[in-house]
Amino acid sequence: MKPVREPVVLAGGDRKARRLYQTVLALGCLLAASTLILQYGFVFPERVENILAWVGVFLALLFLFLMVLDIAVAKDMRRALGTHTLEIIILGILAAELAVVYFAAPRPRDAGIRSVFLVKVYLISLQVYLLAVLLTRAIQAGRRLFLLSFSVAATVVSSFLFLILIGTAALLLPCATHGTLSPNISVIDALFTSTSAVCVTGLTVVDTATAFSRFGQSIILLLIQLGGFGIMTYAGVFAFALGGGIGVRGRALLQDFLSVEGLDRVTSLLKAIVTTTLLCEILGAAALYLGFRAGFSSPADTLFTSLFHSISAFCNAGFSTFSNNLENFASSPLVTLPVIVLIITGGIGFSVVYETAWWAPARIRGRLRHGHLSVHTRLVLRVTVILILVGFVAVLLAGDWRGCGWVKIALVGLFQSVTTRTAGLNTIPLHFLAPWCLVIFMMLMFIGGGSGGTAGGIKVSTLGLLYHSAKSLMRGRSRVEIMHRTILEKAVHTAFVISGLAAAYIACAIAALTWAEPNLPFFDLAFEVFSAFGTVGLSLGVTAKLSTLGKLIIILTMYVGRVGPLTVFIAMARRRDEALYEYPPAAIVVG
Secondary structure, eight states, X not given: OOOOOOOHHHHSSOHHHHHHHHHHHHHXXXXXXXXXXXXXXXXXXXXXXXXXXXXXXXXXXXXXXXXXXHHHTOSOHHHHHHHTHHHHHHHHHHHXXXXXXXXXXXXHXXXXXXXXXXXXXXXXXXXXXXXXXHHHHHHHHTTOTTOOSOOHHHHHHHHHHHHHHHHHHHHTSGGGTTOSSSOSSOHHHHHHHHHHHHTTOXXXXXXXXXXXXHHHHHHHHHHHHHHHHOHHHHHHHHHHHTTOOOXXXXXXXXXXXXXXXXXXXXXXXXXXXXHHHHHHHHHHHHHHHHHHGGGOSOHHHHHHHHHXXXXXXXTTOOOOSXXXXXXXXXXXXXXXXXXXXXXXXXXXXXXXXHHHOTTSOHHHHOOOGGGOOOHHHHHHXXXXXXXXXHHHHHHHHHSOOTTOOHHHHHHHHHHHHHHHTTTOOOXXXXXXXXXXXXXXXXXXXXXXXXXXXXXXXXOHHHHHHHHHHHHHHHTTOSSOEETTEEOOHHHHHHHHHHHHHHHHHHHHHHHHHHHHOTTSOHHHHHHHHHHHHTTOOOOSSOXXXXXXXXXXXXXXXXHHHHHOHHHHHHHHSSOOOOOSOOOOOOOOOOO
């Protein structure tokens, strides 16, 4: 395993040179962050905006200097160039676009650097990239990347909390809403929206389509993307992109977070996650573009809407740029079918996706002998198919389909069955369905999707373990067996603990929310809690009516549902005791 690679300047040289290099990195981080906030979070005169844009160019030149310096003093020039391939491509694009500004654009010096659309897009991307590069370089220099002395649970809990707070601050910027000098959104609403985006839930207290500007919607989209797979995943990918490694501690963190067996598979799975994520989201956006293009006059608006819903569906977020979600596209296969595929692919779990994917390398698939899938993958696939069929039949029986064609009935039934367990997008108003069907929806939201993906809930593998445990108990067997394999007792115990903690938390949350909102219907509040805990995002219309206390309860529920109640309790524990002894057995009458 490769160690974390330092910049060559820090690997050798005297203390003064090392201190100077670290100072330049710190100033670059501060300048990049300040420029991003000022340039895109506030409204300034055009002259000031052009100055801020040139600051971005200065950052590009600063990073170019640091990159050239790192390559120049490297012993292996070819290897050094290989580690900076991504940076070289980005800077080459910038140089080409700047040449367009000064040699091809009409009135280039009068128009200013921000007048060319492509240059503006590249500068935004480059500034974000530079900020991430400089921050990661600074962390690598101190040998601290993925080497923090936190437990796995504490790292997961803190990373999501950190991202939520950053997202809240970003959504409070005036340009995120339609304000000029101050935001048109309260702090609690910004916190609620940020938590919903990071926890890929989709519950909203304000209309995403009207309350947020295109910049604000872009922030929400970024939070969805980062929260979908966790900031640790992207930090690990970025560390590899910079030519370094993440060490044994980092691999252990990602192994637990991604629910993958074996440290040797973490690196391959990590790289494959980004590749497949980008591929699925791009293909999904292309397919959705065909379904959305009739409703927009501008190709740019169509492209942004398609990309937003593609990422939202793949990350199982449930956010939409339409005020009524996807209800206008209930009969459109060009919209509903791509969304269904994206939801299932993102929510079933990456280990399952790559084990069943024919294009995945053998080291990622991890298949057993004779090409058989693992027990986990087969269990997840079977339970997922059963749950989809249950939801599909429930929707068909509960709805009033008079005047609807069979194509619409099939699309709506399949769509709502798939999206109810984790995604939160909807093509029909939920009040269209009978109350008994909504109860089934609450059960599906409680179960959720697959482990190691973007879904919430107790996970389908947990449900499968509970079923087979009950089956073994009824047959009088002391061991749990699935598909001719004996399941470890620790996995069975964990399944029961997760289910018990989840049920207990939901019961407490419903009681607290009912106490905080005495004027709202109990059934609607219970549905809201199940939706928040399962990170689904479906609602019966009470989200915007919640008081501040009610919003805080739902915020906490979304957070606990995303990271998992067991993870939260482990993170709160001071230490983990591994007993080296065993007491005599005792009998307790149960049942």
